[in-house]
Amino acid sequence: MTELGPHLLLHYDYVDDMAERRVPHREAHLAYLRRWRDDGRLLMAGAVGDPVHGGLLVLRGNDPAVAEELAAGDPYTDAGLIVSWRVEPWTVAV
Helix, strand or coil: CCCCCEEEEEEEEEEECCCCCCHHHHHHHHHHHHHHHHHCCCCEEEEECCCCCCEEEEEEECCCCHHHHHHHCCCCHHCCCCCEEEEEEHHHHH
């Protein structure tokens, strides 16, 4: 699969005061995402906003079930920090 696609965007919506509330769960969350990156399914991920209000993750492939699996297993989900998530196909042009 080339870098130009297909890809999925996984959008997270976070709880209020996420910057403070994520602290005890952050290392587990980052370790989880690194495993997904290391196995080639996750290209990049990061927090959105200042103050932080969401996350954006870019996954390889076009199977939404893979993104749902990532979100469902994220330690932030287990901790109740992700209010909702959605998956969208991303057509990379350049």
